[in-house]
Amino acid sequence: MRHALDLARTVLHTTSPNPRVGCVIVRDGLILGEGATQPPGGPHAEICALRDAAARGLSVTGATFYVTLEPCSHFGRTPPCVDAVLAAAPGRVVVAMGDPNPQVNGAGLARLRAQGVPVTTGVCLPEALALNAGFAARMSRGMPWLWAKTAASLDGRSALHNGMSQWITGPAARADGHAWRARADVVLTGMGTVQKDDPRLTVRDVAVPRQPRKAVVDGRLQISESARLFDGEEVWVFTAHDDPVKAERLRRRNARVIVLPGPEPGRVDLHAMLRWMARQHVNEVHVEAGAGLTGALLSAGCVDEILAYIAPVLLGDAYAMVKLPMLSDLADARRFEFIDALPIGGDVRLRGRFADRWQALLSAANPR
Amino acid sequence: MRHALDLARTVLHTTSPNPRVGCVIVRDGLILGEGATQPPGGPHAEICALRDAAARGLSVTGATFYVTLEPCSHFGRTPPCVDAVLAAAPGRVVVAMGDPNPQVNGAGLARLRAQGVPVTTGVCLPEALALNAGFAARMSRGMPWLWAKTAASLDGRSALHNGMSQWITGPAARADGHAWRARADVVLTGMGTVQKDDPRLTVRDVAVPRQPRKAVVDGRLQISESARLFDGEEVWVFTAHDDPVKAERLRRRNARVIVLPGPEPGRVDLHAMLRWMARQHVNEVHVEAGAGLTGALLSAGCVDEILAYIAPVLLGDAYAMVKLPMLSDLADARRFEFIDALPIGGDVRLRGRFADRWQALLSAANPR
DSSP: OHHHHHHHHTTTTTSTTSOOOEEEEEETTEEEEEEEOOSTTSOOHHHHHHHHHHHTTOOOTTOEEEEEEOOOOSOSSSOOHHHHHHHTOOSEEEEEEOOSOTTTTTHHHHHHHHTTOOEEEOTTHHHHHHHTHHHHHHHHHSSOEEEEEEEEETTSEEEOTTSOOTTSSOHHHHHHHHHHHHHOSEEEEEHHHHHHHOOOOOOOSSOOSSOOEEEEEOTTOOOOTTOTTOSSSOEEEEESOOOHHHHHHHHTTTEEEEEOBOSSTTOBOHHHHHHHHHHTTOOEEEEOOOHHHHHHHHHTTOOOEEEEEEESBOOOSSEESOOOOOOSOGGGSOBOEEEEEEEETTEEEEEEEOHHHHHHHHHHHSOO | OHHHHHHHHTTTTTSTTSOOOEEEEEETTEEEEEEEOOSTTSOOHHHHHHHHHHHTTOOOTTOEEEEEEOOOOSOSSSOOHHHHHHHTOOSEEEEEEOOSOTTTTTHHHHHHHHTTOOEEEOTTHHHHHHHTHHHHHHHHHSSOEEEEEEEEETTSEEEOTTSOOTTSSOHHHHHHHHHHHHHOSEEEEEHHHHHHHOOOOOOOSSOOSSOOEEEEEOTTOOOOTTOTTOSSSOEEEEESOOOHHHHHHHHTTTEEEEEOBOSSTTOBOHHHHHHHHHHTTOOEEEEOOOHHHHHHHHHTTOOOEEEEEEESBOOOSSEESOOOOOOSOGGGSOBOEEEEEEEETTEEEEEEEOHHHHHHHHHHHSOO
């Protein structure tokens, strides 16, 4: 299964909106065939592994199939994988995670069991889920999986009062941040960051087959048509302000303006935005924004993970990395869990995850 | 040498103001004797190891001596260890760090070499120095080694605006913090913390043979005689305010008032305070204070290491963990180096060290 997970990791940037899946077919400790899900429309991992075995001239009858995700049992752009697996007459099928779609979960496994194939489930479930948290979130709750990236000093300051923020963290941390951008479907920022930094939001430090979609939260539709992130690819601009004239001007820059007003004037309905993204098949959202949008997403409960880069410096009187309302009781602060603490260059990367969100995914992806 | 370092770690709390030293005598891969420095006045590590071998009835002639610190060559409370080592006719002596006192460094090694004993130096130097950074700092620069402990949210907030700060970090982080208190000679806090939390400043979560000295920076000598830290043991109160009446009242609580005014009215001369401590044989100072004193020590360049506990929470609008003057250029921020990133319970501990300070110690402790 670890090898199947490694195969799934090789297609981190190419399967979306499909899940990243790896499959290894083994008999007597020998690998007969292996594969990972190809880009949308192409064969899934099981089919690739079967074809690999066939190309080697090997029969897989009676072999064990290790698959990181339950074989699909429905017709999508490709026929159901479970039929191909059954046709190969496996001796046993081992699965990491189930199909997180609650309407489907277990149907592929049930088909296998009904044909007398022994099935083992839940092997390396957390690792498989970490590769497909976005797919699982979209399938199970109709929202993408969202992480907020921050870069700050040890005392949580992301810029000096004069606006100076480049570079608090070092080149290795920036490159690592780009690797996280690269795996996401959408890189989301706020209007404040566009005005201050005019970022391109492209993935630069990592070789990628496709750039993630760019998106901006711009409550009052103030973004300039000459912002650098308009580079020809379609950019999503979420706003609370319905201004068809401005929207038309932006459309000429290949911006798609989505009007989703929230209850507060000039503020986008962030939950509606994420539901809208899920309907566009967005699995993973990488937020790289200022204290305002990051804080608003946190306050709205839209953040699943925090990806925090910490620089070895104390800045004191400077801008805070996140804007949140004042609390009167520490018990009211929403705690996450640290899942990772890693030196990256001269900086440290801490990853945090809200436990309730992860538990919900685990239970949606727990194969039945 | 790693075993000798482990032995030195067993006496972390008992040798001060002497260094923590371990010694292992080895021949043909067998340990003949081992030992670690005993409390002041007692035998040093080499003597303990020689006695251990003698107690086992083993001769150490021609054996290799691994010592974490250069054997002393002067009469202190005990005779020079180098004489005892030479009397044992070693085949070879391997040393981690030299005596950091620039007047002495190398004298013990020179005595060994003069008698024809081969000497190897610098083995595991950083590990040995980490055990004795305080001793090395006091010997080489006349100031103790000082670390500032902080406990804050991921965004660097140590208390809510209503003062609520217990407990941002969890019990494991607090216990770890007490282990750092325990190894220090002095636990230092500020008057703000005394007023706000009325801390006892004792080591509680760790079994220790002796409590570290408590000390308070109290520029205006406002501390109450009923503060909980006055528990019978002598407490040092550093002040800028010469008030013999108040000082006398505090003396009855076994407080020793040290008047060291700095150039700013009402502010203690922090450098003078540390030099004063070094003259009292203080090797290591653990600072556990609020944003004010921690920031003042940082600004004055008195901090060598940062011991930061980070809780998995974001607090936004709350008190900052450190008060520092506003900067206009990031290049002016004094950067440290992360030397450690470790999950502790649900929190993360990051240790930072100012590289120039460490380099100075390394060069003072590099055996000649």
